[in-house]
Amino acid sequence: MPRESTIDKFERTQKILAALKRVYPDAHCELNFTSPLQLLVATILSAQCTDKRVNLVTTELFKKFGTAKDFAEAPLAEIEEAVKSTGFYRNKAKNIKACCIALVEKFGGEVPRTMDELHALAGVGRKTANVVLGNAFGINVGVVVDTHVTRLANRLGLAKETNAVKLEQVLMKLVPPNDWTLFSHWLIWHGRRRCEARKPDCANCEIKALCPQIGVKA
Numbered sequence: 001m002p003r004e005s006t007i008d009k010f011e012r013t014q015k016i017l018a019a020l021k022r023v024y025p026d027a028h029c030e031l032n033f034t035s036p037l038q039l040l041v042a043t044i045l046s047a048q049c050t051d052k053r054v055n056l057v058t059t060e061l062f063k064k065f066g067t068a069k070d071f072a073e074a075p076l077a078e079i080e081e082a083v084k085s086t087g088f089y090r091n092k093a094k095n096i097k098a099c100c101i102a103l104v105e106k107f108g109g110e111v112p113r114t115m116d117e118l119h120a121l122a123g124v125g126r127k128t129a130n131v132v133l134g135n136a137f138g139i140n141v142g143v144v145v146d147t148h149v150t151r152l153a154n155r156l157g158l159a160k161e162t163n164a165v166k167l168e169q170v171l172m173k174l175v176p177p178n179d180w181t182l183f184s185h186w187l188i189w190h191g192r193r194r195c196e197a198r199k200p201d202c203a204n205c206e207i208k209a210l211c212p213q214i215g216v217k218a
Contacts, residue, residue, distance in 0.1 A: 004157070009157075009158065009174065010174055012210055013158060013174040013175065015210055016156065016158075016207055016210050017175065017176075017179060017183065017186070019206055019207045019210065020186035020187070020189075020190060020206075020207065021182070021186065022206075023186075023190070023206045023207075024185070024186050024189045024190065027182060027185035027186050027188075027189045028135075028185060029131065029135040029185065030051045030055075030188075031043065031046060031051050031054060031055065031058075031131075032055045032058060032059070033058075033135075033136070034062075035136075036110075036111035036132060036136035036137065037067070037068055037100075037103075037110075037111055038058065038062055039131065039132055039135060039136045040099070040111055040118075040124070040128070040132050040136075041058070041061070041062075041071070041096055042054050042055075042058050043127075043128045043131045043132065044092055044095055044096055044099070044123045044124070044128060045057065045058070045083055045086045045092055045096075046086075047088065047092070048087055048088060049086045049087050053085065053086060054086060056085075057082070057083055057085060057086055060082070061082050061083065064082065065079075065082075067109055068100040068103040068104050068109040068110075068111075069100070069104050069109055070100075071096055071097055071099075071100035072097065072100040072101040072103070072104045074097065076093055076094065076097055079093040079096060079097055080093040083096070091123075092123070094122075095122045095123025095124075096122075096123065098121075098122035098123070099121045099122045099123055099124065102120075102121055102122065103121070111132065111136070113133065113137050113139060115129050115130075115133065115141045115142070118132060118133070126142060126145075126164070126165065126168065127144055127145055127146060127164065129141070130142045130143065130144045130180075130181075130184075131144050134180065134181030134184075135181065138181075140177050140178060140179075140180040140181050141180075142168055142172060142180060143168050143171045143172055143175065143180045143183060143184055144181070144184035145164040145167050145168045145171070145184075146184070146188065148187055148188045148191035148192065149167075149171075149184055149187045149188065149191075150162060150164065150167060151191060151195075151197060152187045152190060152191050152195055153167060153170075153171060153187070154214060154215070155195065155200075155211065155213065155214050155215055155216065156207075156210070156211050156212070156214075157211070157212040157214050158170070158171065158174060159171065171183070190207075194206070200213075200216055202216065
């Protein structure tokens with residue numbers, strides 16, 4: 001694809017958004033949750049772990065720990081054992097406990113609704129904060145940048161960034177704010193269902209005409 005102007009890239013992005021919206025009208029966060037706290041904990045656990053595995057773990061975890069106070073007062077070893085199969089479990093358990101202690105002490109056990117307050121919690125980066133704000137509260141503050149979003153944004157030629165913070169800033173300029181949360185879901189769903197890392201199904205891809213297929217081997 002020849003060098004694209006900023007205007008052309010913006011227009012192509014809008015066409016990609018419209019196409020993905022048609023293809024994945026039911027796209028949503030695939031972590032199971034019934035409260036902001038559950039989503040916060042599940043997202044912390046999802047680092048370098050599949051949503052499927054996290055959902056298996058949280059089915060039992062949330063029966064045992066129903067509130068931030070429950071997590072805050074639980075022995076660390078008990079949380080570690082409960083989340084062990086998600087990988088990096090010691091660090092994740094430590095962050096969940098510290099995070100919930102802060103929720104109890106500073107926010108009455110409730111999950112805050114601002115980026116700054118969430119970002120200050122243990123184990124919560126911009127990605128996790130964006131997931132919680134967008135999906136638990138319907139607040140679009142930024143774009144969730146995970147491995148699928150990074151891979152597809154670069155493959156689609158929307159950006160040339162692997163740094164999550166820089167990539168988020170690029171995408172926020174291309175995507176309307178009201179679509180920030182859904183945009184991540186659309187790319188994640190497309191990445192899981194059509195545009196895999198090693199063997200993308202380009203022949204049947206719904207946005208093939210809009211994709212320069214950067215990095216795809218013939």
